[in-house]
Amino acid sequence: MKRLLFAxxxxxxxFYTVFPFYWAIVSSLKSGSALFIVEAWPADPTLxxxxxxxxxxxxxxxxxxxxxxxxxxVGVSLALAVTASYALGRVAFRGRSLLLLSILSVSMxxxxxxxxxxxxxxxxxxxxxxxxxxxxxxxxxTLPFTVWVLTTFMRELPRELxxxxxxxxxxxxxxxxxxxxxxxxxxxxxxxxxAFITAWNEFLFALTFTLTDDRRTVPVAIALMSGASAFxxxxxxxxxxxxxxxxxxxxxxxxxxxxxxxxxxxxxxxx
Amino acid sequence: xxAVELRGVRKAFGRTAVIHGIDLEIRDNEFMVFVGPSxxxxxxxxxxxxxxxxxxxxxxxxxxxxxxxxxPAGRGIAMVFQSYALYPHMSVYENMAFxxxxxxxxxxxxxxxxxxxxxxxxxxxLLHRKPRELSGGQRQRVAIGxxxxxxxxxxxFDEPLSNLDAALRVAMRIEIAELRRQIGxxxxxxxxxxxxxxxLADRIAVLNAGRLEQVGTPMDLYHHPANTFVxxxxxxxxxxxLAATVTDVNGAAVTAALPGGGRVRIPVIADGxxxxxxxxxxxxxxxxxxxxxxxxVLPGTVFVVERLGAETxxxxxxxxxxxxxxxAAGDVRVAAGDPLAVGIAADTAHLFTGDGRALPRHRRHxxxxxxxxxxxxxxxxxxxx
Numbered sequence: 218m219k220r221l222l223f224a225x226x227x228x229x230x231x232f233y234t235v236f237p238f239y240w241a242i243v244s245s246l247k248s249g250s251a252l253f254i255v256e257a258w259p260a261d262p263t264l265x266x267x268x269x270x271x272x273x274x275x276x277x278x279x280x281x282x283x284x285x286x287x288x289x290x291v292g293v294s295l296a297l298a299v300t301a302s303y304a305l306g307r308v309a310f311r312g313r314s315l316l317l318l319s320i321l322s323v324s325m326x327x328x329x330x331x332x333x334x335x336x337x338x339x340x341x342x343x344x345x346x347x348x349x350x351x352x353x354x355x356x357x358x359t360l361p362f363t364v365w366v367l368t369t370f371m372r373e374l375p376r377e378l379x380x381x382x383x384x385x386x387x388x389x390x391x392x393x394x395x396x397x398x399x400x401x402x403x404x405x406x407x408x409x410x411x412a413f414i415t416a417w418n419e420f421l422f423a424l425t426f427t428l429t430d431d432r433r434t435v436p437v438a439i440a441l442m443s444g445a446s447a448f449x450x451x452x453x454x455x456x457x458x459x460x461x462x463x464x465x466x467x468x469x470x471x472x473x474x475x476x477x478x479x480x481x482x483x484x485x486x487x488x
Numbered sequence: 489x490x491a492v493e494l495r496g497v498r499k500a501f502g503r504t505a506v507i508h509g510i511d512l513e514i515r516d517n518e519f520m521v522f523v524g525p526s527x528x529x530x531x532x533x534x535x536x537x538x539x540x541x542x543x544x545x546x547x548x549x550x551x552x553x554x555x556x557x558x559x560p561a562g563r564g565i566a567m568v569f570q571s572y573a574l575y576p577h578m579s580v581y582e583n584m585a586f587x588x589x590x591x592x593x594x595x596x597x598x599x600x601x602x603x604x605x606x607x608x609x610x611x612x613x614l615l616h617r618k619p620r621e622l623s624g625g626q627r628q629r630v631a632i633g634x635x636x637x638x639x640x641x642x643x644x645f646d647e648p649l650s651n652l653d654a655a656l657r658v659a660m661r662i663e664i665a666e667l668r669r670q671i672g673x674x675x676x677x678x679x680x681x682x683x684x685x686x687x688l689a690d691r692i693a694v695l696n697a698g699r700l701e702q703v704g705t706p707m708d709l710y711h712h713p714a715n716t717f718v719x720x721x722x723x724x725x726x727x728x729x730l731a732a733t734v735t736d737v738n739g740a741a742v743t744a745a746l747p748g749g750g751r752v753r754i755p756v757i758a759d760g761x762x763x764x765x766x767x768x769x770x771x772x773x774x775x776x777x778x779x780x781x782x783x784x785v786l787p788g789t790v791f792v793v794e795r796l797g798a799e800t801x802x803x804x805x806x807x808x809x810x811x812x813x814x815x816a817a818g819d820v821r822v823a824a825g826d827p828l829a830v831g832i833a834a835d836t837a838h839l840f841t842g843d844g845r846a847l848p849r850h851r852r853h854x855x856x857x858x859x860x861x862x863x864x865x866x867x868x869x870x871x872x873x
Contacts, residue, residue, distance in 0.1 A: 377573035380540050385587030385638075386561030399577040 238463065245456035252452055266457035270442075273451075276458060278431050279438035283462070286348050286434060287416040290355045291409045297356075298363035298408070299401065303393045305364065306371030307379065317368065324361035328421050331357065339426050346428040354422045359412040370404040371397065406473045414466055435462045490551030490564065490641035490674055491516045492537060497546035499532055506532050508698045509546065514676060519668055522678045523685040524695035525721070530678045531646055533695070537676060538567050538644050551641055561587075566635035567644040570651060572627045574619040574634075580606075581615040584634045598637075605636040608670060625656045632664075636671065645677040649684065657681075664688060682722050686710070694718050704856075711853035716844040719770050725801060727838070728812045730786075732769040734761055742839055742847060744769060747808045752784035752832055754839050756847035767847075770838035771830075773801060776814040782831025786812055790826045804828050 244252060246262040254260075270276050304310075305317055335354050344350030374397060382392045398405075420436040427433055433441070439458045442451055492514040499507040506529045514520045522530035535541045537548060539560035547554050555563050566587075574583050581602055588598045606612045609629040619627055628648060635643055648664075649657045661684055668675060668688070679685055685692050686706040694701040694709065694717070701721075702714040713719035719727045736743040741753040744767055752769075761767060779785045791811075792803040800816045814830045822828065839847045 375571060375573065377569045377571050378575065381567070381569060381573035381575075381634075382586075383540065384538060384560045384565065384567045385634075386590045387586075391590065396575055 238460075241456045241459050241463075245453060245460050248453055266451075266453040267461070269451070270454050270458045270461065273454065274438060274442065275430055276435075276438060276461075279433050279435050280462065282348060282432060283417055283435040286351045286355065287413050289348075289352045290359055290416040291413045293352070294356055294359040294363045294412050295405055295409055297360060298367045299393060299398065299405075301364050302367035302371045303389065303397065306368045317365070320361050320364055324358055328358075332421065332425060335422070336425060345426060346432050348432065350426045351419075351423060351434065354426065355416045355419060359415060363408045363412055366408045367401065367404055370401055374400055410469060410473055413469065417462070417466065491518075491549075492520075492642055492674060492676065493547075493549040493552075494533075494537075495547040495549070497533070497536060497548060498544050499529075499536060499541060500544055506698050507536070507543075510698075510700055512693060512700060512703065514674060517672055517674055519675045519677065519688060519690045521685040521689035521692045522676065522695060523680065523682060523692055523721075524701075526680060527697075528695040529698040530680075530695045534567075534644050534646055534676060534678045537642070538565055539563050540567075561591075564641035565644055566638045566640035566642075567646065568628075568631045568635050568648045570647040572619075572631040572651075574627060574630055576619050579616050579618055580611065580622070580630050580633075583619065583630055584637050587634070587638050601637045601639070602633075605633040608636065608667065609633050624652050625660060628652065628660060629663075632667070641674065643673055643675040645675065645679075647678055647680065650679070650681070657684075661687060682724065686722070692722075694721060696721075707853065707855040711856040712846070712849065713770075713838065714846050716768055716770070716840050716846075719838060719840070719846070723772055723774075725773050725813045725815075728769075728771045728773065729840075730769045730771070730806075730810055730812065732767050732839075734763050734765045734767055737762055740850070741834075742767075744839065746784055746786060746832075747806050747810055748785075748787050750784040750786065752834055752837065754834050754837050754847075755850045756839050757850065759841075759847050761841055761847065766842050768840040768842075768844070769832075770840060771812075771832050772836070773813040773815040775833060775836035776812075777831040777833050779829040779831045781833070782829075783834040784832045785829040786832065787827070787829045788812065790822055790824055790828050793822055793824055802828060804830055 243257075243259060245266050246264070247254075247259045248261075248263050248265050251259060251261065305313060335357070339345050339350040339354065342350070342353075344353060378396060378400075379392055382396050387396065417434075418436055419434070420440065423434040423437045424440070427437065430438075435458070439455055439462075442455055442458065443449075494510050494512045494514075496509045496511060497507060498505070498509050510533065522533060524530045532541060536543050537550075539555065539558065543556065548556055550563055550565070560567075575586065578586065584602045584605060585598045588601065593601075602615070603612070606615055609632060611626060611629050611633060614622060614626060614630070619630065622630065628651075631648070645664075649660050652660060665688055677684075677688060689706055691703060691705055692709055693703045696717050702709055702718045704712070706722075709718055709722050713722065713727075716729055720729060730747060732744040732746055734742060735745045735751060737758045741755045742758050742761065743751055743753045745751055746769065754769075786804070786806055788804040788806040790802050791805050794801040794803070795818065798818045800818055800820050800822070802814050802816055802820075802822055804812045804814060806812060812830050814828075816822065835851075841847065
């Protein structure tokens with residue numbers, strides 16, 4: 218009985234989370250008025266929407282932009298966060314918890330609240346309508362949480378490991394790069410992935426700080442798709458585009474999920 | 489190979505002083521064991537020598553040179569940690585080679601040294617494995633190997649065996665003793681296990697609450713404890729400490745009145761105590777004798793009998809409520825409730841002043857000669873007494 222309930226609950230959760238994606242796939246395979254027929258699988262599946270997405274606008278360019286911005290943001294965020302978390306997690310200094318709290322509080326502002334300020338900043342730096350501007354502004358929300366998560370992981374690494382390295386003559390830089398970094402692998406994969414997804418999906422900044430089609434990222438490109446007339450929303454194409462940009466994310470998660478769950482520190486200390 | 493010298497070393501964490509000015513000389517090639525209850529500061533003292541903590545006062549000298557401001561890697565030390573602290577993502581070989589690689593040692597030298605250390609420790613077959621694929625004892629060997637390849641002047645061990653199970657601990661203890669004979673370097677070893685301390689040490693430093701209670705050879709501490717703390721800390725079961733009163737003092741002995749009315753003349757130097765003073769009588773359970781052979785007896789009633797097979801420990805309650813443990817033969821006929829007179833031999837009994845200081849004995853135990861230097865080269869003729 219208990220197992221049955223559990224299975225039912227699981228089924229409900231899976232249905233709830235998977236259904237929208239399933240519906241997007243189904244809709245993307247339909248064309249014309251078939252969109253408005255409720256059916257489990259299109260009677261006449263077609264890839265026309267997928268072709269139209271890439272024909273109607275520089276969608277390939279948008280994907281490339283998103284890829285560049287998201288991976289750039291992940292790379293820089295992780296590099297900064299690893300070094301910052303070593304300082305915040307391992308070095309005792311005055312004002313450490315204040316600093317940690319202020320980093321956290323930065324991420325509490327809603328995007329809209331910082332939008333106009335950031336706009337001025339981006340303009341002043343001459344980064345308007347450039348991918349650099351997007352990368353810079355995305356770090357506002359990726360950095361706080363990468364720093365926080367990595368600091369937590371860093372604190373849990375055994376102190377004696379660091380001390381053994383110190384006795385072996387390792388400098389802080391060597392400790393971070395050659396001892397801690399390999400051990401932080403799972404944490405890096407998890408936080409990096411989350412940062413990537415956030416940057417990949419970001420909409421408001423991308424809409425505000427870019428102007429031309431060739432600088433748009435995927436979410437903006439999808440939102441700005443238009444049909445034959447101003448009054449028609451090309452649902453089929455929107456769905457097709459959504460599927461195209463979601464698949465890489467799912468692939469990433471599947472690739473990294475083993476890294477995320479594996480406990481690499483096993484064997485470092487007793488146990 | 490180098491001597492280590494501590495001069496008035498002090499250390500506090502925040503406002504809590506953990507090391508209160510320790511002076512200690514660890515000789516070249518000596519195996520020194522720091523022992524004491526948890527929180528006594530023994531690990532902190534080791535970490536001060538390693539340079540993992542900075543002293544708040546005093547000087548630390550290694551090989552005659554002050555190293556107060558020298559980072560750990562520059563002190564010529566190697567440390568074996570309680571948790572082994574092996575780098576989990578590196579193979580055994582990489583673990584052992586890491587320090588040498590950082591010091592830009594030539595590749596073939598690294599290889600030679602790692603192989604040599606692996607041979608000594610019999611872990612040659614494990615060099616390509618990761619730490620997580622090793623057993624506790626193997627990890628411990630790798631940790632020791634990592635220390636050996638650095639060819640340090642001083643080895644520091646921080647409770648290296650306390651994570652192992654009892655049987656393995658005994659085996660590793662013997663291996664460390666063997667290893668010690670092979671590599672011959674100054675070693676400082678922290679433990680809370682008195683068996684490790686007694687069996688491994690050339691000299692033991694007993695610490696309590698951040699102070700040195702006594703430093704000496706194991707037999708010196710066992711037969712001539714300087715105070716009630718050392719007397720109670722070393723030896724198992726712990727020494728019986730009984731309240732007694734001095735009745736007579738002369739040049740040869742101090743006579744004390746025992747609980748239960750007996751008197752015993754103990755051949756110690758009075759050293760300031762006089763008739764009427766309250767003192768503490770110390771008798772190890774192993775040193776009690778049958779009532780017939782005794783210089784004095786403590787009459788009481790057995791309340792617990794612990795039989796270990798080879799020996800039996802009888803817990804005896806005296807008339808005034810004090811408890812005494814006595815060791816008897818394994819097959820002794822005794823049961824809880826029996827009356828038993830615990831016999832004391834004057835030449836193995838200890839006498840401590842009211843504040844816990846031992847009264848020095850006239851004759852030293854033959855095994856408790858002052859520590860002889862370890863290296864044959866530096867050996868001095870044994871002092872005659």
